[in-house]
Amino acid sequence: MDPWSRDLTGRLEEIQIESEALRGNPLGDPHVRPLWVYVPPGYDDDPERRYPAVFAIQGFTGQLDMWRNREAMRPTYVEALDTMFAAGDAPPCIVAFVDAWTSVGGSQFLDSPGTGNYHTYLCEEAVPFVDARYRTLARREHRGIQGKSSGGYGALVTPMLRPDLFAGVACHCGDSLFESCYMPEFPKAVRALRDEYDGSYERFWEDVRTRPLGTKASDLDLFEYWGYAACYSADPDGTVRLPFDLRDGRLVEDVWGRWLAWDPVRMIPDHAETWRSMRAVWLDAGRRDEWYLDNGMVAVSRELEALDVPHTLELFDGGHMSIGYRYPRSLAFLAEALSRRA
């Protein structure tokens, strides 16, 4: 096993992008965003050659520099994909890492009055920016999107909102089948609110601001469901609506309906042509996924089957965490398909 400090065969460029879509966002989060672009080995040797591009997006609470996080005895994703391309194990492609962090944890890669216009940022700013600066094959047929968890959600949903942009999707345990991945956690959040914060989210926010997030066991649940609500069910004025009653957890049907409208499982049937024209669709999840996203991926797969959309579904032995070693696999899958002439 290798330690730190591998030199890349390709090259990672760390740049910044000033976003108009995010300027003045409701949370006051930065509108200047980091963007990393990986160019494969050989990129500089053949200045005419163009490459497929894959956009990699992160899970909830993800910040761009977390791509550098190293887990015990493992390469980072950038190191691993570089090794793969250097070995010739996949057709070379450009990988662009896009940041959609927000101070409520994330954006689900949607436009929302609760967080900001992250869908617009991704599709109308980040994609053209990469196409302009790098020698991509700048057409849908050669562009893919890849992510895990909330990033896997973004990878499923973004192409449905912008069918003109992506012809390859890789979703690792992406949020889906919301009654299965989200609802089982609501009662926990309600209990924590009741027992620790007198049923009040305001008190939670007051408390959590005084200390690092995560120092109480219930922090992440409370943080996470607020964050999703900010993405799925914020009112036009930015007011965040929770899909459950804070006092007992009873489902609030109309808000929950707004969530379900964003469930990939429910969205797919309305986008049959988009899915049928995909060149590559990858789904996977661990059989012990703590949010039951194995069930979610099966549900997505069944909707695709109903539309006769070819796709790959892998359920593997594992949970939701520490599965970054699987990203190179889906990247190779996308690179293969997106490299072919259209």
Next chain:
Amino acid sequence: MDPWSRDLTGRLEEIQIESEALRGNPLGDPHVRPLWVYVPPGYDDDPERRYPAVFAIQGFTGQLDMWRNREAMRPTYVEALDTMFAAGDAPPCIVAFVDAWTSVGGSQFLDSPGTGNYHTYLCEEAVPFVDARYRTLARREHRGIQGKSSGGYGALVTPMLRPDLFAGVACHCGDSLFESCYMPEFPKAVRALRDEYDGSYERFWEDVRTRPLGTKASDLDLFEYWGYAACYSADPDGTVRLPFDLRDGRLVEDVWGRWLAWDPVRMIPDHAETWRSMRAVWLDAGRRDEWYLDNGMVAVSRELEALDVPHTLELFDGGHMSIGYRYPRSLAFLAEALSRRA
């Protein structure tokens, strides 16, 4: 701490009752049922005296003789209530223990084509039988019902179906707020079906018949949700309908709707007068209840509050199991109220 073998000050009579309601039940379960009746100290000394009666019912998989189960270093419920009455800590009353076991685990104390007519059995056979044989105060005002878990469910629902029978309810963490207590478990059942039984309940039943129930970790989940469906959503011909798709866990809306129609939280508003005329309503649950029935009890409590129904709600430090030590408390509460002249 006392060991085994306390002589009772009152007396427990173990009798049998032949039920017409249960004869020919669809599961082929016995229609002759055990019935235990506890009479308090002094019952034989004053042959004119009449007593309030509390009907005690059990949780899912409960069989009548489980009332004899002893937990480490604790009295059984019969021993504990006898001690309480012997000490004069509560007004004496008769306690009748009714069996509603079925071979799918229970009945939820309902009439169902999936299990049998257990509601009818309880209300039209067991209650009159006890009134006929024992010196009860045989009127609603002096009759209560008490249970835990599925028994707590029965204690909430039975008086709504038969407002003429019960004026006292004690519900310990009874099934309620179904999206909170049931739905979070569906994904587990789906995963177990998929990974162990190829998605087929038939294969589960085939397998589990060859070995003691509970020898695989997933047995009880699979058993339990089938059992509830047999109570809540069996078709007239006895076909059991599950409220989730077996392949991915997606909610089956119409079946789920049939479940919700049996959720106490949803039923209460339609029975305002019944609840307003109650003499005693007790709710409690552990703050760490594994099925979030603390949330359920809060939800029930809120519905009662909305109707201005006085009641007691206790959330205590504990989970769902090993809480039998709380039954004497709610029994005393019922005995107090049901002893008063109407």
Next chain:
Amino acid sequence: MDPWSRDLTGRLEEIQIESEALRGNPLGDPHVRPLWVYVPPGYDDDPERRYPAVFAIQGFTGQLDMWRNREAMRPTYVEALDTMFAAGDAPPCIVAFVDAWTSVGGSQFLDSPGTGNYHTYLCEEAVPFVDARYRTLARREHRGIQGKSSGGYGALVTPMLRPDLFAGVACHCGDSLFESCYMPEFPKAVRALRDEYDGSYERFWEDVRTRPLGTKASDLDLFEYWGYAACYSADPDGTVRLPFDLRDGRLVEDVWGRWLAWDPVRMIPDHAETWRSMRAVWLDAGRRDEWYLDNGMVAVSRELEALDVPHTLELFDGGHMSIGYRYPRSLAFLAEALSRRA
């Protein structure tokens, strides 16, 4: 699946025995003890016939009437063994259920100044009592002992202390390899003492006396290790010595040495002849035993192998709890061997 209330084909007699060995025991626990004796089908038909006898003993906190505890959808042990004998699936034998409960949870079936003379009671009173009243084949060759957990411990140790009494042993996950089954729990007990009781066992006892044992999550750990110490390392005046420092959990070597002297794994090599003359030795444990008694059973097995003692070892898929369905299996194994002419 059958519910409650099977009539036995054999017969269970519930009697009492007045013990001289236990009279005046240091804990003030009862010296009159319940004793149950099961006689197999046909016992009354052939008044000359004599039977092997198996003595069944219980785990920590066990009280005799817990043999009646019913688990969901399962027969009790008495029902199950009766079914087995009725079906002719094992040679008939007498099964005697001996009580060794104490108010600190148990006795480990040893004589100790901390608890009382339970070993003496079992070997010098209960065994002769059964031999006197029932038609046993009253010789070592036809007598066995069976138990689970602390009862499995007693089943291993008692025959080493009294090689003249038992020629058959069935040990289900019996306490053994003490560094593996006991030591990992000490830190938990220390932490609970520190955080809840200021490091003082006295405060624990004061607190726990005011409420049912088990209502705090740490109760059973604290209770259990005190109880074992009362058996293994009480001073002659009854003072209980813990094998770890209460403030930090550091091993107290001399007390721990007293424990190890009672570890079956360490005792076996000194009793080679006893083991070599056994007619039947059964060991089993679940591969997920929460106290790692699968490792313990392997360690016992290896010591037996080193002495060339034939024995059966089964590691099965399961944990420490809810494994009563395995007792009939080891009983049949003992009955078979102990029925043969010596």
Next chain:
Amino acid sequence: MDPWSRDLTGRLEEIQIESEALRGNPLGDPHVRPLWVYVPPGYDDDPERRYPAVFAIQGFTGQLDMWRNREAMRPTYVEALDTMFAAGDAPPCIVAFVDAWTSVGGSQFLDSPGTGNYHTYLCEEAVPFVDARYRTLARREHRGIQGKSSGGYGALVTPMLRPDLFAGVACHCGDSLFESCYMPEFPKAVRALRDEYDGSYERFWEDVRTRPLGTKASDLDLFEYWGYAACYSADPDGTVRLPFDLRDGRLVEDVWGRWLAWDPVRMIPDHAETWRSMRAVWLDAGRRDEWYLDNGMVAVSRELEALDVPHTLELFDGGHMSIGYRYPRSLAFLAEALSRRA
């Protein structure tokens, strides 16, 4: 909460050091090592000023670049300490980050024939290197060492081996009280070896080399205890001796004795003068530490108390992971003490 990309007020220099001590180490790991040195705000403004230095070391499996790992919604340690110094919340000091990664997971900062001479590397190479290149106050009185977990272990042990080098110690849940932090895990490792690898470490190594470490649930336990043995109980020829029998987990007394000789709790009494001359000793741990290092820190504290060594002990609400937010606190504590004139 701030996202990525804070500019530092001080400066982090990432350099490399070629180690003679590590050249030719038995594992073939790199002898050229990364070394990061943080210089505080103002370092460049006053070229005569000298600073105390704190050496920060990592836990098991730590690699130097993991200091860059970002957790959800939190600053990294470098960002946090920079913020602290920039705010004037602690006297400025130099912080040197030393790498002691090995391909068996770590070194415990010891010299071992199983891993290499990491103690020598740290004390005879890294410390002089930093003193030579940076304006440290290059005397024991102004030098401290800080770490967590195995790094906390190194922080406790290194000054005992080299009393001339460090006068300040900060240990966050450092490995200690080995019967408490290590032994409880041995049975798990044994079980995993038995059930997955036929009891053979060779088969584990063969298997794990074919896939990312951590993809099986038992990987980290098996990896970790081998790694510690490589540090504590390797023979002169590098053969690694495990302190438990691989087949059943029985303690191997002589190897375990070699481990105990490296337990800080056992070492402290032999280094009374070293500890009495410390200027600052910080201990802390979470009350829910998964390895019971709260107990370990209490045990260390008691040994220090027995020697009348002043020190700080904090037990906080938390576990073993995600506690990096506490490092600035102990750094401030060290900086305060080590800044004072001797």
